[in-house]
Amino acid sequence: MNKKEYAKEFERTLLLAKARAYSKVSLERPLNEFEFREFKDTMDKLKE
16 A cells, blocks of 8 residues: 555544544534534545
């Protein structure tokens, strides 16, 4: 795996972790407006 592929996979791993964290928080309490926008942006990036 070259550096570019590794960087892309690493970024995807971080985005997945961030999405999981927001998802877990949303089970405990409603997300505020900022958190919701961040979660939506994260999910959009993962779909690319």
